[in-house]
Amino acid sequence: MPPKAPEGKRSILIVPSVASNKGSATAPLPLEGGEETEIAATVSMPEDTGWGWLVVACAFVSIGILDGIAFTFGAMISDITQDMKSSESPIALVNSVAVGIYLMCGPVVSAFINRFGFRACCMTGSVISSVSLFISYFAPNYGTLLLFYGICAGFGYSLINMACGLVVGFHFERLRALALAIAASGSPVGVMSMFPLNSYLVNLGGWRPTTLLHAGMVGIIFFLGMSFRPLLTLTVTLTTDDEPTRTTAYLPSLANIGTQQKSKVDATQMAPSKAEKMFNAVSNTNFPTAASVVSAGQAAGAAAPAQVGTSTQGVSKLTISANQPQGGLSRRQIKQVQSIASRTNQQDSKQVIEVAVSEAAPPKKRSFWERLCPWQAHVPESRPMYRDDAFYDGDVKRLPEYQKSMVDPSGETKTGLEYQLAVSRAAAAADLQDRRGVLTTAARRVLATMLDPLLLKRTSFQLQCASGFLTYLGFLVPYVFIQERNKSAGISSSHCAVFELRVYALW
Known part of the structure; x- marks a missing residue:
C-alpha cells in the first residue's frame, strides 16, 4: 500500500531498489496528485581559506x-x-x-x-x-x-x-x-x-x-x-554492486495542473500551490534535504538483494563527484575532497561503505576575453539558493541542523559535509540537465518558493x-x-x- 501522506504539503521520500530492480512489485504506488521524480544530492563546500x-x-x-x-x-x-x-x-x-x-x-x-x-x-x-x-x-x-x-x-x-x-x-x-x-x-x-x-x-x-x-x-x-x-560543488551518490541507487521523491504533479478538479483537495492529495502553478516549478520546501537522500540511499543499499550465486549483500559505495566549470580541480580543491573522503571513511569504518572521488576532466583552454571577464565560469550543478541557511547571517553553531551533524563520539572526524547535506535541498535530475535559457528550473523553483502568496x-x-x-x-x-x-x-x-x-x- 502507498505510504501515508504527511500533514500539509510535503514530499515523501522513497528509495526504490537499485537500477537492476526498478519496477519491482515492492515499489510503492504513486500518491494521488503527486508524481515520482528522480532527485540528487548536491552541496557547495565552503573554503574557509x-x-x-x-x-x-x-x-x-x-x-x-x-x-x-x-x-x-x-x-x-x-x-x-x-x-x-x-x-x-x-x-x-x-x-x-x-x-x-x-x-x-x-x-x-x-x-x-x-x-x-x-x-x-x-x-x-x-x-x-x-x-x-x-x-x-x-x-x-x-x-x-x-x-x-x-x-x-x-x-x-x-x-x-x-x-x-x-x-x-x-x-x-x-x-x-x-x-x-x-x-x-x-x-x-x-x-x-x-x-x-x-x-x-x-x-x-x-x-x-x-x-x-x-x-x-x-x-x-x-x-x-x-x-x-565558483565554490567547490559536490554531487553525492550511492551505488550498490556497481549500480547507482535511484533515489526518488513524490512531488506535486505539475503536468496535471489543467486536469485537476476545482473541488477542495483531499488531505491525501499533493496539489501544487498557486505560485507553483504560476512558475511551473515545485517549491523548494517540498524537496527533502540532501542528507535524507544520502541516508535513505544507504538504507536501500544495505537492504539490496545479493547477486545470483553470491552469499553476501551488495556493497554500498558513497561517491563524491567534484564539479567545476572548467572541468578540472586545483590542487587545493583536490586536497579538500581527498580530506573529506578519507575522514568520511574513518568515520564510517564500521559500516559497509566506501568513499570514492570521481576523476575530473582536464581543464579547458580559455580565450583572453574569457579569462578577463569570466561571466561563464559557473558550475551548472551549483544551486546555492536551495540551501535553507542561504539568508542566515548568525552563528551556524546555534542551528539545530549543525548541532545534530556534530553529535558523534569521534567529533574530530567530522568533515563539514554533514552540515552541508543537512541544510541543502535535493535537486531534481531534470533540473540539473536544464541549462538553456534564463528562466530554467533553477530560477523558477526559487521564484515559486519566495513568491508564494501563502507567506502573506x-x-x-x-x-x-x-x-x-x-x-x-x-x-x-x-x-x-x-x-x-x-x-x-x-x-x-x-x-x-x-x-x-x-x-x-x-x-
Whole structure:
C-alpha cells in the first residue's frame, strides 16, 4: 500500500531498489496528485581559506560604494531640483524608486543567482548601474532621469547587493557570522564617506559631474566581482554492486495542473500551490534535504538483494563527484575532497561503505576575453539558493541542523559535509540537465518558493514586513532631507556633514 501522506504539503521520500530492480512489485504506488521524480544530492563546500577573506574585502568595498551612492542622494537633491526646474518631491521620488527596486527585487535576483552564480550577477549589476548612471549624466528631462537613475540603476543595485551580501556566507562555516558582519559594515562606512564627498563635489561642479564619478565608482565593482569565483560543488551518490541507487521523491504533479478538479483537495492529495502553478516549478520546501537522500540511499543499499550465486549483500559505495566549470580541480580543491573522503571513511569504518572521488576532466583552454571577464565560469550543478541557511547571517553553531551533524563520539572526524547535506535541498535530475535559457528550473523553483502568496497569511511574515517598513521609513528618509533641513534650521553647510554623520551613528 502507498505510504501515508504527511500533514500539509510535503514530499515523501522513497528509495526504490537499485537500477537492476526498478519496477519491482515492492515499489510503492504513486500518491494521488503527486508524481515520482528522480532527485540528487548536491552541496557547495565552503573554503574557509585566505581566498574567502579576499571575497569579504571585495564585498565590503562593493557594498560601501553601492550604499554610499544610493543613500546619500540628499546631497544632490537641491542642485537637481534647480537644474530640472522642479520641486523636491518628484526629484526625491527618483532615488526612492531606485532604493525601492534595490530592495524589492530580491526574489528575482535570487533566482538569477541560482541560475548564473554570484559572479555573473555582480558583474552584470555593475555594468547595468554604471551605464545607467552614465546616461543620467546627460538626462535632459525628469522622465529620462527617473528611467535610468531610478529604475535601471535600481535593478543593477539589487544585483550587486544580493550577490555581495550572500556570497560571503558560502565561503565560511565556523567564521560565517564574523565574515558577514565585516562585509555588511561596508554600508555605514560608505555612507559616512560619501556624504561629505558628495557635498563637496556638488558645490564644486554640480550633480552631473558627481553622478559621472558615481558611474565610475560602480564600474569598479565589475572587477571586484571577479573574485567571486565558483565554490567547490559536490554531487553525492550511492551505488550498490556497481549500480547507482535511484533515489526518488513524490512531488506535486505539475503536468496535471489543467486536469485537476476545482473541488477542495483531499488531505491525501499533493496539489501544487498557486505560485507553483504560476512558475511551473515545485517549491523548494517540498524537496527533502540532501542528507535524507544520502541516508535513505544507504538504507536501500544495505537492504539490496545479493547477486545470483553470491552469499553476501551488495556493497554500498558513497561517491563524491567534484564539479567545476572548467572541468578540472586545483590542487587545493583536490586536497579538500581527498580530506573529506578519507575522514568520511574513518568515520564510517564500521559500516559497509566506501568513499570514492570521481576523476575530473582536464581543464579547458580559455580565450583572453574569457579569462578577463569570466561571466561563464559557473558550475551548472551549483544551486546555492536551495540551501535553507542561504539568508542566515548568525552563528551556524546555534542551528539545530549543525548541532545534530556534530553529535558523534569521534567529533574530530567530522568533515563539514554533514552540515552541508543537512541544510541543502535535493535537486531534481531534470533540473540539473536544464541549462538553456534564463528562466530554467533553477530560477523558477526559487521564484515559486519566495513568491508564494501563502507567506502573506503567516503572522510572523506580516510582523516582519511591518517591522521592515517602519525601520526603513525612519532609516532612509533622513538621508534625503536632513541636509536641507539643517540649512533651513540655520546650520552652516560646513557643519551639515558632521551632523549627518552623528545622526547615522545614532542609528
